Amino acid sequence: xxxxxxxxxxxxxxxxxxxxxxxxxxxxxxxxxxxxxxxxxxxxxxxxxxxxxxxxxxxxxxxxxxxxxxxxxxxxxxxxxxxxxxxxxxxxxxxxxxxxxxxxxxxxxxxxxxxxxxxxxxxxxxxxxxxxxxxxxxxxxxxxxxxxxxxxxxxxxxxxxxxxxxxxxxxxxxxxxxxxxxxxxxxxxxxxxxxxxxxxxxxxxxxxxxxxxxxxxxxxxxxxxxxxxxxxxxxxxxxxxxxxxxxxxxxxxxxxxxxxxxxxxxxxxxxxxxxxxxxxxxxxxxxxxxxxxxxxxxxxxxxxxxxxxxxxxxxxxxxxxxxxxxxxxxxxxxxxxxxxxxxxxxxxxxxxxxxxxxxxxxxxxxxxxxxxxxxxxxxxxxxxxxxxxxxxxxxxxxxxx
Amino acid sequence: xxxxxxxxxxxxxxxxxxxxxxxxxxxxxxxxxxxxxxxxxxxxxxxxxxxxxxxxxxxxxxxxxxxxxxxxxxxxxxxxxxxxxxxxxxxxxxxxxxxx
Numbered sequence: 262x263x264x265x266x267x268x269x270x271x272x273x274x275x276x277x278x279x280x281x282x283x284x285x286x287x288x289x290x291x292x293x294x295x296x297x298x299x300x301x302x303x304x305x306x307x308x309x310x311x312x313x314x315x316x317x318x319x320x321x322x323x324x325x326x327x328x329x330x331x332x333x334x335x336x337x338x339x340x341x342x343x344x345x346x347x348x349x350x351x352x353x354x355x356x357x358x359x360x361x362x363x364x365x366x367x368x369x370x371x372x373x374x375x376x377x378x379x380x381x382x383x384x385x386x387x388x389x390x391x392x393x394x395x396x397x398x399x400x401x402x403x404x405x406x407x408x409x410x411x412x413x414x415x416x417x418x419x420x421x422x423x424x425x426x427x428x429x430x431x432x433x434x435x436x437x438x439x440x441x442x443x444x445x446x447x448x449x450x451x452x453x454x455x456x457x458x459x460x461x462x463x464x465x466x467x468x469x470x471x472x473x474x475x476x477x478x479x480x481x482x483x484x485x486x487x488x489x490x491x492x493x494x495x496x497x498x499x500x501x502x503x504x505x506x507x508x509x510x511x512x513x514x515x516x517x518x519x520x521x522x523x524x525x526x527x528x529x530x531x532x533x534x535x536x537x538x539x540x541x542x543x544x545x546x547x548x549x550x551x552x553x554x555x556x557x558x559x560x561x562x563x564x565x566x567x568x569x570x571x572x573x574x575x576x577x578x579x580x581x582x583x584x585x586x587x588x589x590x591x592x593x594x595x596x597x598x599x600x601x602x603x604x605x606x607x608x609x610x611x612x613x614x615x616x617x618x619x620x621x622x623x624x625x626x627x628x629x630x631x632x633x634x635x636x637x638x639x640x641x642x643x644x645x646x647x648x649x650x651x652x653x654x655x656x657x658x659x660x661x662x
Numbered sequence: 663x664x665x666x667x668x669x670x671x672x673x674x675x676x677x678x679x680x681x682x683x684x685x686x687x688x689x690x691x692x693x694x695x696x697x698x699x700x701x702x703x704x705x706x707x708x709x710x711x712x713x714x715x716x717x718x719x720x721x722x723x724x725x726x727x728x729x730x731x732x733x734x735x736x737x738x739x740x741x742x743x744x745x746x747x748x749x750x751x752x753x754x755x756x757x758x759x760x761x762x
Contacts, residue, residue: 262685263670264755265706268720271752277745281730288737311665396712398693417711420666423695424713431678475666478708478716479695501666508726511733518736527729529722531666531708537696537716634665 272502279324282507287326289514294328296518302328302465305513306458306607308451309336309473310635311501317646319503325510330465332458332607335450336473338417339365339633340605341555342443344372344594345586350414350441351375353581354389359411361400364393365633366416368626372594381414397421397428397440404438412577415442419476422566423540426547429568434575441577442568445553447476448484449564454606455492467607469513471506472498474528479544481536485524493522500528547572552588556629557595557602560588599628604637611638612647666708668718673703682709723753 293301307313313333316322322331335341348371354360355376367381378384385391390409394400400413415425422444428434451470458467472485477498485496495516499509509527516523526532544566553565568576577583595601598616603609611617611630621627623642630638641647669682672689677698681689694701695713706718727746734741 263683263706265670265718265720266668266685268706268718268753269668271749277748278730281742281745282733285733285737288739289733292736398691398712420710420715421713423715424693424711427678427693427695427713475708475710475715478666508729512729515733515736529725530718530720531716537700539697540695540715543695 269502272500272504275504278504279507282504282511283324285511286324286329286507286514289511289518290326290329292518293514300328303468303517304330304332304458304465304607305469305471305510306332306334306455306467307336307471307506308334308447309471309476310340310633310637310640311475312336312471312473312499312506313637314635314640315501315503315506317640317644321503321506322646324507328465329510331510332467333604333637334470334607335454335555335558335605336418336447337605337630337633337635337637338443338445339363339369340601340629340636341445341450341558342366342369342416342629343554343556343586345554346441346443347371347381348373348375349583350412351378351381351384351389353412353577354381354384354391355387357390357410358581359390359392359404359407359409360384360414361392361394361397361403361411362414363395363416365635366414367391367393369629369632370596370626372596397424398433401428401433401435401438405435408435408437411438412581413438413440415440415444417444418447418473419444419479419544422544422548423479423537426540426543429547429572429575430543436574439575439577439580440568441583442548442566444548444566445555446550446564446566447473448480448488449561450555450558451485451488452491453558453561455488455494457606457608459492467494468517469494469510470496471509471513472496472524474498474500474505474532477526477528477532477536479536479540481541482524482526482532482534483536489522489524495522496524498524498526498528498532500531554586554591555605557593557605559591595629596627601628601630601636601638604630610647611641612649614638618642618649666710666715669707669709671701671703671705671707674698674701680714682707682714684709720753723749
């Protein structure tokens with residue numbers, strides 16, 4: 262193996278550096294308390310589902326000093342894909358159009374049934390034509406081979422957009438394949454969730470954001486400047502290893518101490534300030550920005566990507582006459598009792614939901630946040646965050662009290 | 663959706679396609695999501711859903727060390743010299759002199 266592939270391990274398995282950073286974080290928070298004249302209590306939002314995975318999987322919350330809370334944000338594209346769009350794809354699958362989908366959206370549940378099915382997985386079981394792929398290029402190869410009418414369900418954030426754009430621009434899509442673009446743009450969601458969270462006294466305020474590293478490889482760290490400026494809080498673009506996240510927390514505290522509210526890059530090995538201009542140009546050529554619905558949240562202005570008219574022969578919406586949802590048609594599309602929308606916005610923890618690990622589990626997900634490996638509920642359920650492990654141990658009689 | 667996997671570019675097939683090795687020795691065909699001049703054989707890159715989204719540049723380790731020194735200063739401590747030396751040597755041995 263190329264030794265460079267082992268370099269990431271320096272950011273993953275490094276207890277000495279982790280302990281050092283834990284000590285810096287505690288000291289910096291203490292100094293902040295001295296500066297503010299009271300014990301510092303604040304929240305830092307980790308926007309991206311993969312950051313939440315890192316934080317929970319490696320138990321980073323247990324390394325944070327008292328008064329500093331890490332809250333998850335809306336960075337899970339599967340969680341925010343509207344039920345409406347999924348239902349439209351399922352309808353196509355029953356009409357004989359093959360729907361190519363990623364593995365997690367395959368299990369994502371809808372609010373209303375389509376021919377008795379509540380997910381693409383169920384649609385397939387009931388005779389719909391659905392295939393699981395790992396990228397649009399797998400779908401292209403398969404669609405070429407079989408020649409059937411087919412649609413690729415294009416879920417994702419800015420990271421997947423260059424791949425979709427390239428497939429359209431380079432003419433790689435066979436005549437029988439079209440794209441149903443469900444791409445969502447992350448900065449509008451960050452604005453929305455921050456504005457909601459900042460209006461939630463008496464909770465400690467969100468005083469910093471750990472921004473998504475891989476989205477920023479494309480958009481550049483510059484995409485987060487408006488967030489830092491509008492909310493006057495530090496934003497640090499971080500990588501996905503535990504050391505990256507701890508370093509980002511320390512850098513946010515350092516900015517607060519120094520009275521700065523800027524965009525900083527921790528993940529310098531992959532992210533630049535400007536991002537990749539070729540990728541940005543390709544996205545702009547293939548797509549136009551549109552208002553888009555986020556599951557459980559509603560319409561966010563200029564937060565989606567729609568295929569440009571020039572490429573309409575490969576736009577599933579034009580080809581199959583799929584009507585876009587209008588703003589006034591939107592209604593809350595999370596299942597009854599599910600708190601996913603609140604979890605996505607950082608307003609509630611998975612453990613606040615009465616269905617969590619009861620009706621809704623990773624093997625039988627009920628709400629959208631329990632489906633993907635990046636959904637906060639699925640992560641907390643898998644790794645026992647929020648006291649889940651302690652509760653289970655107590656229920657099994659392995660722990661007193 | 664933010665899962666990215668580091669890989670080494672084996673060959674560049676054309677302006678839009680390359681073959682990479684994820685560490686198992688099996689070349690896998692991926693698409694260039696970023697500028698072609700960034701993707702040369704031997705470069706370390708980050709692959710996301712079949713698309714190269716970034717080139718990894720491990721020269722930047724000095725930036726990480728700078729952060730550690732600055733954090734130590736603000737915490738009112740001496741920089742942890744042994745840790746810094748260990749980080750430098752880890753990177754030197756992992757990078758094997760041929761930084762991507």
